[in-house]
Every structure is written in structure tokens, then in C-alpha cells.
Amino acid sequence: MSELSRTTDTPVATVKYYLRERLLPPGLRTSPNQAQYGDEHVRRIRLIRALLGPGGLDVATAREVIGAIDSDLPLPHVFGVAQRAASARIDEREVDAAALERADDLLGGFAIHQDNPGRTATAAVIRAIEGVGQRDADDWYRRYVEAALIVAEADLDMVEARATRDEKAETVVVGTALGDALFAALRRAAQEHVSTIRYEPERAEAIRRTRSSR
Amino acid sequence: MSELSRTTDTPVATVKYYLRERLLPPGLRTSPNQAQYGDEHVRRIRLIRALLGPGGLDVATAREVIGAIDSDLPLPHVFGVAQRAASARIDEREVDAAALERADDLLGGFAIHQDNPGRTATAAVIRAIEGVGQRDADDWYRRYVEAALIVAEADLDMVEARATRDEKAETVVVGTALGDALFAALRRAAQEHVSTIRYEPERAEAIRRTRSSR
Numbered sequence: 447m448s449e450l451s452r453t454t455d456t457p458v459a460t461v462k463y464y465l466r467e468r469l470l471p472p473g474l475r476t477s478p479n480q481a482q483y484g485d486e487h488v489r490r491i492r493l494i495r496a497l498l499g500p501g502g503l504d505v506a507t508a509r510e511v512i513g514a515i516d517s518d519l520p521l522p523h524v525f526g527v528a529q530r531a532a533s534a535r536i537d538e539r540e541v542d543a544a545a546l547e548r549a550d551d552l553l554g555g556f557a558i559h560q561d562n563p564g565r566t567a568t569a570a571v572i573r574a575i576e577g578v579g580q581r582d583a584d585d586w587y588r589r590y591v592e593a594a595l596i597v598a599e600a601d602l603d604m605v606e607a608r609a610t611r612d613e614k615a616e617t618v619v620v621g622t623a624l625g626d627a628l629f630a631a632l633r634r635a636a637q638e639h640v641s642t643i644r645y646e647p648e649r650a651e652a653i654r655r656t657r658s659s660r
Numbered sequence: 661m662s663e664l665s666r667t668t669d670t671p672v673a674t675v676k677y678y679l680r681e682r683l684l685p686p687g688l689r690t691s692p693n694q695a696q697y698g699d700e701h702v703r704r705i706r707l708i709r710a711l712l713g714p715g716g717l718d719v720a721t722a723r724e725v726i727g728a729i730d731s732d733l734p735l736p737h738v739f740g741v742a743q744r745a746a747s748a749r750i751d752e753r754e755v756d757a758a759a760l761e762r763a764d765d766l767l768g769g770f771a772i773h774q775d776n777p778g779r780t781a782t783a784a785v786i787r788a789i790e791g792v793g794q795r796d797a798d799d800w801y802r803r804y805v806e807a808a809l810i811v812a813e814a815d816l817d818m819v820e821a822r823a824t825r826d827e828k829a830e831t832v833v834v835g836t837a838l839g840d841a842l843f844a845a846l847r848r849a850a851q852e853h854v855s856t857i858r859y860e861p862e863r864a865e866a867i868r869r870t871r872s873s874r
Contacts (some may be wrong), residue, residue: 489793496788499754500781522855529848540713553846554871556853557864564848567714571842574710578834579703582821589814590839590846593807598850600803602858607796620792625804625847628785630840632767632804634743634778636812637836639770641736644816650771657768 447473450483454491461491467505469494469512493616501623507531511623515615521605524615528622530563538566545573552587601625661687664697668705675705681719683708683726707830715837721745725837729829735819738829742836744777752780759783762790766801815839 450473451458464470470490473481490512497508514527549569558565575583601621608614642650664687665672678684684704687695704726711722728741763783772779789797815835822828856864 492791492793496792500785500788525851525855529851532844553849553853555868556849557856557867558849558852562849562852564845564850564852567845568842568849571714571838571845574714575834575838575842577706578710578830579706580818580831580834583818586814586818586835587842589810590843591850593810594843594846594850595854596803596807596810597847598854600800601847601851602854604794604797604800616792617794620789620794621800622851624785624789626840626844628782628789628801629804629808629843629847630746631778631781631785632808633811633815633839633843635767635770635772635776635782636778636805636808637739637743637815638772638776638778639767640809640812640816641739642771653771654769 447481447483450487450491453488454495456491456495464491464494467509469505469509493620496620497623500627501532501620502627503531503623511619515612515619519615521611521614521618524618525622528619532623532626538570540573541566541569542573545569548572548576552591597625597629661695661697664701664705667702668709670705670709678705678708681723683719683723707834710834711837714841715746715834716841717745717837725833729826729833733829735825735828735832738832739836742833746837746840752784754787755780755783756787759787762786766805811839811843 447458447461450456451461454461461470465472470487473483473487475481493512494508497503497511498505501508503511511528511531514524517524519527546565546569549565549572552572553565553568572587604621605614605617608617642653661672661675664670665675668675675684679686684701687697687701689695707726708722711717711725712719715722717725725742725745728738731738733741760779760783763779763786766786767779767782786801818835819828819831822831856867
């Protein structure tokens with residue numbers, strides 16, 4: 447246990463908490479006070495920290511997606527579990543028929559089921575955005591769809607590149623939970639970048655020159 | 661107050677909570693038990709609900725971004741406040757020099773400040789993703805950057821289309837907080853769409869035919 451704690455740079459109390467919450471499988475008990483932990487425990491602790499940290503999942507949701515990795519569920523089901531888990535903060539009661547119709551207009555060309563969590567969430571977000579008076583956002587929405595397709599193709603390519611079912615399942619969970627955080631982070635950097643180029647072209651050029659002379 | 665509650669479909673107790681938390685400015689007091697509320701209160705309640713709901717902000721953070729809208733801060737500062745607010749779940753202590761270097765490689769062409777919250781968050785997420793063994797993700801990252809640039813251009817275009825400083829500031833806050841949620845939603849729909857086209861082309865074609873015959 448103390449070695450596992452050192453290797454993963456995670457306090458013993460936190461490791462015990464993960465065990466108690468059934469996020470981490472128990473070690474192989476070798477005596478009443480000793481248990482053996484292996485590489486899969488190290489790997490699992492890093493996954494738990496990634497999901498609870500930048501992934502933004504709560505403990506119950508992390509337990510659910512980890513359960514999906516460890517199960518025999520076929521990949522499309524793992525995708526479904528991961529998608530619903532990372533969409534939890536959308537309150538579906540905030541969705542009405544008019545909002546769903548707006549979402550369907552936007553996703554008109556998509557081959558998806560009616561209960562796709564992204565469809566409902568799209569409707570909830572559009573409703574909120576239009577509720578605050580942002581009503582001429584059609585072009586903004588369309589460009590978001592274009593970007594989402596680029597990212598979805600990248601997500602599926604990364605999963606396909608994995609060799610085994612278990613590696614694929616873990617990539618689905620990591621990619622779904624941390625992909626949102628990655629995109630949000632890149633979007634913030636891209637906003638400043640685009641804004642600098644538009645409104646402070648001299649500064650953008652100066653930064654470019656500093657970099658290429660290094 | 662009861663009229664405001666009806667118009668916005670928000671319980672009186674919730675409106676009182678928003679007032680108490682200084683999310684909503686007080687009405688014009690006309691008698692000890694009466695206050696007058698205007699269109700700006702209706703609009704503000706919808707904004708609060710959007711930020712606390714699909715926007716995923718907590719009360720303190722919502723108060724901060726609303727304060728930025730109501731202030732005289734120039735727009736780039738409002739962008740900064742909104743960006744930091746909606747990036748709160750990244751723990752910067754999880755970032756080390758190696759992760760920042762990886763982020764800078766990825767964002768190499770970007771004209772941004774060292775303390776851009778997206779740069780730090782990108783480093784934290786890359787660290788988490790590589791910590792769980794996803795080490796050959798360079799192509800995946802690059803395509804996310806491409807998509808983030810499309811979205812950032814769309815974000816700035818929407819802000820530019822607004823006429824006044826206050827409308828621009830509100831669009832910055834709404835776009836930053838709800839844009840993340842919108843993209844995450846669209847990404848989920850796009851994942852199922854791309855997956856159906858790749859692995860169930862007959863079903864994708866059947867859905868297309870059903871739609872065009874309607």
C-alpha cells in the first residue's frame with residue numbers, strides 16, 4: 447500500500463478511499479495486514495485521478511464508467527455509458543418540444559437515435575442560449591457542428607488505433623471525459639490567439655518573430 | 661415579485677435566493693412590502709439560470725461573471741474573467757514544467773500570454789491523458805486544435821455582431837460558459853453519427869431515406 451502510494455504520488459488515505467468507494471479493486475491479500483498491488487492498480491489510480499480531476503466526474507459516475515471498462519459490454523455500450531456519465535449536468539426537464547425541434551434542425555443530417563444524450567443536451571443548451579436573448583446564433587451553431595464532426599472523427603480514429611477490447615474501452619472513457627476538458631482548454635487559448643491576430647496584429651507578429659528566432 | 665416569478669417560470673423562493681446572493685439587483689422599492697421589477701430583471705434571471713444550469717457555474721463564479729458584465733471593464737478583461745470562471749475545475753497544482761512544454765508544442769503557433777488559462781488547462785489535461793497511458797495521441801490533439809480554432813473564430817464573430825458594449829459583454833459570458841456545454845453536446849451526437857456511418861452504413865442510409873421522404 448505505501449509503495450503503491452509512492453509510485454502514484456497519491457496519499458495512502460486517498461488510496462484507501464478509492465478502495466472503500468470500489469473505484470480500485472482490492473489487492474491480493476498475503477497476510478492480515480498486507481496486500482499485494484500490481485501494475486494494474488497503478489494504472490487504475492491514474493485513471494481515477496484523471497476522471498475525478500480534469501475529467502470533472504463525481505465518484506458515483508467514475509465508478510460507473512470504470513465498471514463499463516471492466517465489464518464485457520460491447521464498445522458501443524461503453525460509449526453510451528461514458529457519454530451519459532459526462533453529460534450528467536444537463537437537466538432534461540429543462541427541455542421542451544420546441545427546443546428538441548431546434549436541435550433536430552441543427553443535427554438534421556445526423557444518423558442518431560432519438561435518445562442520444564447529445565441531442566437532448568443540445569436542445570437544453572439552445573433553449574438556455576435563446577432564453578437569454580441570443581437569437582441570431584444560427585451561424586455560430588453551424589460552425590460548432592462543423593468542429594464537433596472533426597473532433598468526433600478524431601475520437602473514433604483514436605479508439606480504432608487501440609489493439610484490444612479493453613484498451614479500446616479505456617480510450618473511450620478517457621477520451622469522452624477528458625476530451626471535453628481538452629477542447630474547453632484549447633478553445634480558451636484559441637480565443638486569445640484569434641483575438642490577438644484580429645485586434646493587435648503587431649503584437650501577434652512580434653510573438654511570431656520572437657519564436658522563430660529562438 | 662410574484663409577477664417576476666410567473667414571467668420567468670422561477671419559484672419565488674429561487675428569486676429571493678438570487679437577490680440574497682446578489683446575483684440579481686434589487687427592485688425599485690415602492691412601499692415596505694412592494695418592489696418594482698423591470699425587463700432587465702427578467703433578462704437577468706434567465707441569464708442566472710443559464711449560467712447555473714447548462715453553464716455549470718457555481719453561485720460565486722456566476723456572481724463574478726455577472727459583475728464583469730455590469731462593470732466598465734473593457735471587453736478583453738470580460739473575456740479573461742469569463743475564461744477563468746469557466747476553467748475553475750482545473751487544478752493548476754497538477755501542472756508541471758514538462759506538461760507545460762507539451763502544451764506549448766501543441767499551441768506553438770498561438771499568439772497568447774504565458775498565463776492564458778487555456779494554456780495551463782491544456783497542460784493539466786495532457787498530463788492526465790498521458791498519465792493513463794494514452795501516449796500516441798498527437799494526431800488526436802492536432803485535430804482538436806483545428807476544431808478549437810473554428811469555434812474561436814465563430815465565438816469572436818458572434819461577439820463582433822453585437823451593437824453595444826453591454827451586449828458584447830453578455831455574449832462573451834454566455835458564449836464562454838454555454839459554448840463548452842454546447843460543444844460537448846454536439847460532440848456526443850457527432851460521435852454516434854460518425855460511428856453509425858462507419859459501422860452500420862445500411863442503418864445510416866435508411867435514416868437518410870426516411871428523412872428525405874418526409
